[in-house]
Amino acid sequence: xxxxxxxxxxxxxxxxxxxxxxxxxxxxRLRECVERASNAPFYRRIFKQQGIxxxxxxxxxxxxxxxxxxxxxxxxxxxxxxxAVPRERIARFHGSSGSTGMPTFVAYSGQDLQLWADLCARFxxxxxxxxxxxxxICFGYGLFTGGFGLHYGVxxxxxxxxxxxxxxxxxxxxxxxxxxxxxxVGTPSYSLNIAxxxxxxxxxxxxxxxxxxxxxxxxxxxxxxxxxxxELGLIAFNNYGLSEVMGPGVSxxxxxxxxxxxxxxxxxxxxxxxxxxxxxxxGEEGELVFTTLSKQAMPLIRYxxxxxxxxxxxxxxxxxxxxxxxxxxxxxxxxxxxxxxxVFPSQIEEALxxxxxxxxxxxxxxxxxxxxxxxxxxxxxxxxxxxxKMSRMQALRERIDREIHSITGxxxxxxxxxxxxxxxxxxxxxxxxxxxxxx
Amino acid sequence: MTVKQLSLFLxxxxxxxxVPCRLLGDAGINILALSLADTEQFGILRxxxxxxxxxxxxxxxxxxxxxxxxxxxxxxxxxxxxLADALEVIEQAELDVEYMxxxxxxxxxKAVLLFRFNDPQAAVAQLQAGGLKVLPSEELFNLLEAx
Numbered sequence: 001x002x003x004x005x006x007x008x009x010x011x012x013x014x015x016x017x018x019x020x021x022x023x024x025x026x027x028x029r030l031r032e033c034v035e036r037a038s039n040a041p042f043y044r045r046i047f048k049q050q051g052i053x054x055x056x057x058x059x060x061x062x063x064x065x066x067x068x069x070x071x072x073x074x075x076x077x078x079x080x081x082x083x084a085v086p087r088e089r090i091a092r093f094h095g096s097s098g099s100t101g102m103p104t105f106v107a108y109s110g111q112d113l114q115l116w117a118d119l120c121a122r123f124x125x126x127x128x129x130x131x132x133x134x135x136x137i138c139f140g141y142g143l144f145t146g147g148f149g150l151h152y153g154v155x156x157x158x159x160x161x162x163x164x165x166x167x168x169x170x171x172x173x174x175x176x177x178x179x180x181x182x183x184x185v186g187t188p189s190y191s192l193n194i195a196x197x198x199x200x201x202x203x204x205x206x207x208x209x210x211x212x213x214x215x216x217x218x219x220x221x222x223x224x225x226x227x228x229x230x231e232l233g234l235i236a237f238n239n240y241g242l243s244e245v246m247g248p249g250v251s252x253x254x255x256x257x258x259x260x261x262x263x264x265x266x267x268x269x270x271x272x273x274x275x276x277x278x279x280x281x282x283g284e285e286g287e288l289v290f291t292t293l294s295k296q297a298m299p300l301i302r303y304x305x306x307x308x309x310x311x312x313x314x315x316x317x318x319x320x321x322x323x324x325x326x327x328x329x330x331x332x333x334x335x336x337x338x339x340x341x342x343v344f345p346s347q348i349e350e351a352l353x354x355x356x357x358x359x360x361x362x363x364x365x366x367x368x369x370x371x372x373x374x375x376x377x378x379x380x381x382x383x384x385x386x387x388x389k390m391s392r393m394q395a396l397r398e399r400i401d402r403e404i405h406s407i408t409g410x411x412x413x414x415x416x417x418x419x420x421x422x423x424x425x426x427x428x429x430x431x432x433x434x435x436x437x438x439x
Numbered sequence: 440m441t442v443k444q445l446s447l448f449l450x451x452x453x454x455x456x457x458v459p460c461r462l463l464g465d466a467g468i469n470i471l472a473l474s475l476a477d478t479e480q481f482g483i484l485r486x487x488x489x490x491x492x493x494x495x496x497x498x499x500x501x502x503x504x505x506x507x508x509x510x511x512x513x514x515x516x517x518x519x520x521x522l523a524d525a526l527e528v529i530e531q532a533e534l535d536v537e538y539m540x541x542x543x544x545x546x547x548x549k550a551v552l553l554f555r556f557n558d559p560q561a562a563v564a565q566l567q568a569g570g571l572k573v574l575p576s577e578e579l580f581n582l583l584e585a586x
Binding site: 381383386387388389390391393394397413414415416417418419420421 | 444446448450451476478480481483485502503504505506508537538555
């Protein structure tokens with residue numbers, strides 16, 4: 001644990017709004033959201049079918065009569081099905097990997113981008129960011145919302161951005177040494193990689209300038225927080241978001257660091273039993289569902305995140321009134337997060353189906369031997385494609401390698417195995433072994 | 440004039456090389472020559488046995504991924520420059536060598552080289568035209584077993 005004490009500074013008074021006021025604001029914004037959403041073809045159709053109109057929403061309890069929205073809906077309808085503004089009002093696109101090679105796109109209006117920066121500013125300030133700081137951002141800059149989302153949040157606070165982006169760890173260490181940032185933004189596992197590389201180069205990671213870190217993009221544990229804090233000599237904060245709902249900024253920790261305050265003036269959160277779709281009790285684990293109250297370009301009603309978490313409505317000593325969500329402890333689907341990137345087993349399957357000569361039987365093994373995630377894909381070779389020529393077998397392996405990389409964006413080790421060696425079951429075959437949980 | 444070679448796919452796991460060797464041993468099949476090509480991810484084992492058809496069935500029944508390839512056995516004088524001379528002929532004939540492995544017969548003063556060409560039949564004709572002695576299976580087996 002570090003010895004810094006953080007002053008509890010609050011970016012926006014809205015964060016401390018009394019809950020009755022907050023609920024009144026949510027109800028008003030929910031009606032506006034339903035109104036806006038009815039401009040999107042997907043919601044227009046459903047609202048019409050089910051007779052839903054904004055004026056029928058009399059209380060927040062009526063939320064449960066609204067339809068749930070899934071990632072599958074986003075994928076099937078495409079961007080057009082969910083756009084609530086004319087195309088010319090879109091200011092930016094982002095995307096997240098879906099269960100197929102095509103990203104699931106999300107769109108932002110200029111106003112959405114302003115709000116996004118503000119929401120990131122809130123949790124950054126709650127976690128110690130001050131205008132005089134420099135922030136090293138090692139999230140990738142691209143379709144992924146991590147890089148640009150945090151970038152504009154940091155600028156909003158008035159701090160300096162060091163947009164290092166992802167990868168090339170020795171260079172990251174060099175940049176930190178050169179510009180002495182106080183704050184690190186990225187995935188928690190990557191921070192350990194930075195520490196490791198710094199140490200390998202003869203630097204003591206604790207001596208680096210970093211004092212605070214804001215981590216997101218992948219699940220992590222309290223044990224990992226302790227390890228990162230002791231290795232890098234900083235205080236680490238957790239934040240949460242997903243591109244469909246906004247990106248980072250949906251929730252984040254305050255100085256108390258006991259759950260992440262959800263920005264409830266802009267998102268309504270529900271925690272439901274993924275099997276029955278009914279709400280779970282307070283503090284019980286369930287799937288988080290978000291309704292975006294303020295988004296213009298792409299409002300989402302009751303979006304199922306597939307993230308498992310729990311909600312804590314107890315008042316927080318920091319004074320923020322937003323409900324706190326626990327760390328995400330799991331998923332309701334088989335999505336894997338590899339080095340901060342979402343990967344679905346079905347993407348691997350899609351890649352393998354493009355390659356002749358292998359059976360669509362595979363096993364994905366994920367591990368974190370050092371500080372970085374490593375993935376090995378075991379693939380069965382079809383006997384008739386086996387060749388005594390090394391060049392042909394290598395070409396087969398490289399082809400698989402390329403296809404997986406082109407679909408997931410991640411390099412994975414490919415291991416060819418004999419036919420019939422991968423476990424099969426009567427129902428769904430076991431596709432993933434994740435050793436990270438045991439480390 | 441070609442020789443049948445059994446090629447086996449080996450996974451990169453401990454004990455994988457032993458499996459086919461044990462299967463053949465239990466079936467009373469002697470391995471006359473072998474070569475192993477390996478990468479970090481997998482390996483290919485190449486075997487010469489006399490009863491290749493039976494060996495093929497034994498290996499397949501034992502769960503091995505196995506196929507049959509034709510290789511060309513070339514008789515090369517076992518003296519300095521012997522191999523270079525043979526390779527000279529191969530180069531002149533513009534034959535692509537996929538891989539090769541040697542088998543030295545210490546009983547005589549000859550060395551046998553096993554070559555994998557893309558078109559084994561055509562290669563045999565050209566090697567012979569170049570003055571190299573190509574050994575048919577039976578002669579090779581006798582030579583290998585005479586050690």
